[in-house]
Amino acid sequence: MKTIPVNKIDQLFVEWNKPDSPGFSLAIVKNGKIIFKRGYGMASLEHNIPISTTSVFDIGSTSKQFVAFCVAVLASEGKLSLEDDIQRHIPEMSRYQDTITIRHLIHHISGIRDYLTLMELTGMRLENEYPDEEIIGLISRQKALNFKPGKEFLYSNSGYLLLGEIVKRVSGQSLRDFAEENIFSPLGMKNTHFHDDFSMIVKNKATGYSSGNQGFKIDMSIFDVVGDGGVNTTTEDLFLWDQNFYHNKLGGGGQNLIKEITTPGRLNNGAPLDYAFGLFVTSYRGIKMISHGGSWAGYRAEMLRLPQRKFSVICLSNLGNTHPTQIAKQIVDLCLAGDFAEKTNKPHSTHTRKTLISLPAMENKSGFYVNSKNGGVAEILVKDGKMILGISGTCYPLDSVSLNHFVATANSFDIKFERSKPKKPFQLVARKDGGRPDVYHKMDPVTINLEKLKAFAGEYYCDELDTVYKVTLEDGKLQLIRQGNVKELLRLVCEDLFTGIWITLRFIGDSLGRHTGFYIGAGRVKNLFFAKTPSKPAHPSL
Template identity: 25%
Template sequence: MPASSSRKLWYPVWLLALSMLMAAWPCAADTTALEMPATLPAPAAIDALAERTLRLFNVPGLALAIVQDGHTVFERGYGLRDRDRNRPVDPQTLFGIGSITKSFTAASLALLVDQGAIGWDDRVIDHLPELQLSDPYVTRELTIRDLLSHRSGLGEGAGDLMLFSRSQFTREEAVHNLRFLPLSTSLRSHFAYNNMMFVVAGLLVERVSGERWERFVQKRLLDPLGMSGCHADPVAALAHPAQDADIAVGYHEIGTTLMKLPSDPLKAAAPAGGILCNADGMARWMRLQLGAGSIDGRQILSRTQRDAMWTPQTILPPGPTAALSRQHFRSYGLGWFLEDFKGDERIWHSGTVAGMVSLVSMLPERGTGFVVLTNQEDSNATNGLVAALTEAVQGGSFDWLGEYKRREQAAGAARDRRAVDLPGSAARPFLHPPATELAEYAGNYRDSWRGLFSISLQGDHLSLRVSKADDLAGSMDALPHDLFVVHWDDRAFNGSDDAYIQFQRDPDGRIVSATMRLIGSDFSFDVQDLTLRRQPS
């Protein structure tokens, strides 16, 4: 697809500046100075990589920005932000940046640390005394540092059913219900990616600052940084957009068909994934990070706290491409992933929300950063493009886009092989019990942290509806032994999250409870933590 919108490219000036910096290298003492040469690809080569990404991964549109030595040296849009209306992506197009928001929540707390209002090792209950987890020891000992490093003991994605699928939970309600969620491990013993802890962190920002998280982030970070058009309040930003607002539409691929997704304003989850931003604004965010908290001569955040966020807290196993990228370490800091890529330190975070995938990746020793924002739920596109750009800066030639496409195809082939044994296949056909038998399962069920689940008989089949979520409902197909499969009605939004529901009986043979388990692998659809207890009729 042809590229669109503006480009910022100070190419000859940048090369001159680089040669001058390298000449002065022996006396350089600033740790933010360029420590390794970084040769960016020519603009035409960057365009070719971006356009190949769109084609390979069926992505409607993307925005790309590159920063180097404190400047935004390239920013451009490619493809379409809205296929139905044929609207192009440009550097000002707003995307949901998903979990990259976590770095803003961490920075918000860092500002409060700079003020002396909190310390990283303060106990959370000293500022949020109402916080309660299922283990009294963890409740008592959990620190602010723990909130931001995915080591609380909660399982991967635990609590996410209160945050996504257009949830109606408030932030306060979701945090209150943490007391009912089971822990998977002991405190600080394992990494388990968890959004709820960043929701707690957002509530902590509010309690200490006296301002809503959305206002604090907008006033203390986005506006001072000049992140034009970026919004910390997704509910307000998406409520009444202008007729031709420059906002990307998210898409989900089913087979080879792209399905348009409605926006998810993330009412409770904003501190974990709610910011809307554009490539131009995210370039400024990277400039602040690479500038040790400073941008355009203004110190927004202290170098000490920037360094704290980039300090490893929780050890991670090597990533899936570790052998190819010659990865020696991988960890999580405070709101950032930390690793090495072919000898370069790499600071990064990705985000996925409502049909959009984003990735920020920085190479501090080269003074270089990349941001890619896309409107299709395929992380192979963002990972492949950023890896290709990193490879080019390092002077390599490995085909990362081709590698990620091969991995995607292999994963698809593996899914196809598994499909022969999935529920509804010839090997495991669904049953068709009469309505009189299905009525035995109908009724209201309640889970301690997620609330009410209603199962009703609709003609010759059962239907399940989940409370406090717009349109989270599905039909149920029967398998042997009181086992059903829930097929969610909204196939574009939740089609990959179909789940088993297993009913239990008491000694008299009456249905008394049910548990659920995801058929697929979306960690954010954490039905495995549910225990549905039947309510008296």
């Protein structure tokens, strides 16, 4: 890179770089120096304060690398082992058939259900304040895991919340104090902390916003449980953290600790993962990339590093519908053009070509697809001449690369339609952020009569959530009613399998064909059982 393409970089942010919009803080790093830094848009619309590279943002899950580093420091000091059973440090956790270790938590292979999803299913609002003990209690009540520890990878915020709790219990300090003493203060990160007290005043903090039909709204959370997230920081402070990966000053110094936290884990069968210690270790256009994004309330973040090029992008936003990961990769494309081993266009590339697909060809792919491995449901819709992927409660418009290859560029989804044999139904192969593929099998359309639908209606109780759900039949359609009178229309996917907005219900029955309960699948929560409660007898007439 001979010169910095300033105008092209600025153009990426033109939508937000105005006095009536939230925006971004950006730092670009090369060879140990910040070669470009700039704020775009406003840190506070109320007080007319622009964003700068010293504005403070909540970086969401980008925080995970700091928690993992704290654990690595404690391990290097002999105060814990990564192979410790987590019950040694958190004895109130349920005892499962297989041991869960600290290492399992670090690499997201523990099988522990995601607490944020559990809260949503319980009706607990993320806008409220909850003590750490209540959240850990919710996790501890889970009788089952998503899978056997070490068998699969499934991102779980619970694991990192528990890691934060382990740091507190082993060190005798709060996570905020331990990280300050062992990371932030030694590196001179003066504007960085774990935000474990929502009432704490933070100088230069950017307000988080969301946008809708009526303009921008403040989108801040008083939820101050930390571990899986919670770091407040600036782009300039993150530069100091970024440089420590090349010349480590922490945990006694030396690169052994850095090597450990950037080495991906493995499954029980030896298969390598793309996840190390709170860091994804992948590649971008043939070059090794270490990265992690974050999303919380009205904040979004991305920090990526190409260590072989000594090049990093730190991109923080205070607007909830932005995509810093996409923008950071576009900046890599602009700054390192011509410096890639891999010359072919990728789904995340800004140069992906679009191919025109006929309406019949799109409609041929529409319908429900089921992941036989985890029970997840995806749907392909055609609306206004465009294909849309519906998955986990979110819709992603798809651009066509070829007849059977599509991308959701802004969200780094890569979708391919394949057939195991000619004339066989399509399989949908989905990759997110260049990760491992998930395979979904196309379902034939099915119908069900009214009498069979009536049999699903009733009340269902989950003791792991201490929650009752209702299934009702209204106007010939099943409806799920969750806590807080949240209603979801249930649509039939295949026999006994229904999908709502973001959950799936798989009903089970006894030998007489009576429905006895259902298992819920909801993204990072699998096989959560609700038992059908006995019908109350009719009140006798007087």
